[in-house]
Amino acid sequence: MSQSAAQAVPARAIAHVEGQHHPIKLYLIVWGWLFVLSTCSYLVDYFGLQGYLRWSLIVLFMILKAFLIVAIFMHMAWERLTLICAILLPPIAVLVFLGIMVFEANYTFFTRLAFFGTGS
């Protein structure tokens, strides 16, 4: 069914439907930015930044890199909202799981402190 429909579409429309057509330059720019962002996150460790500054910078560079890879390299920016929601919303459940496990890990940690003291 879809095949006969595709045959009825003029060639111009098929070229539009099939595949992603973007200039190579776009990929080279994203590639360059990924290098810059990776260098930045490496420098966070190289200069030995600590505490909240370290963690927030690591997460910031990580999210920017992930965004570039998913949006441009994986072409998510050009997909329909339906697919974007189907793929990108379910991982929110991971954040809920993260919250639960932070709570659980703190509980285990304080239980260990209470029963064994430090150093075991």
Next chain:
Amino acid sequence: MADPLPTATGATFTRPDGWAGFTADWASDQRAFKSASWGKAMMWIFLLSDTFIFSCFLLSYMTVRMSTTVPWPNPSEVFGLELGGVSVPLLLIAIMTFILISSSGTMAIAVNYGYRRERKKTAALMLATAAFGASFVGMQGFEWTKLIREGVRPWSNPWGADQFGSSFFMITGFHGTHVTIGVIFLLIVARKVWRGDFDHGKPGYFTSRKGRYENVEIMGLYWHFVDLVWVFIFAFFYLW
């Protein structure tokens, strides 16, 4: 984007965009992903399931690291390399990161050349991607060998909390397996591209379906995902 679609009467109608398009697509009692073929949609759904697997690994790593009362080994020192008498922190890991990003870059350009139907350039770029991937796995093998020689085991290590070894081997091992499978997958698809299978729609060996250059993009989705996972492993395991 709004695609003009043919109808039986010859008139064209335009799909609504945004939220109106979202509800119309899901409510239409037919295939929901209008712009993605079944192959691409299935790859995305597989990658979503893989996301949950890697999330569980990283969350269990977080849980054991937060709940241990023993200090966690300092990854900056553990993964440092001696270079001309100076110890550089995380050197090998940084090189591995740049290699994997470069492989993602060559893969993205390979997909682009595929849709331009330049099969030799596509195949060459895919082979370059596979070579980057193979060197990544090689470096990981070097890193594992080095750490095992230094006494890291899944149950103990010389520097601190015992859980370090099990988290390290589990997370990097599973990621390395994905890279290895990706390299094999790349070589198979690159061979098909080189032979011109996608130019004359030669049926695939297992599926008997006609291959298209979209197969290169679907392969690319898997490869970019492997790179994406490394972004998170690099941030949470090596830098944290």
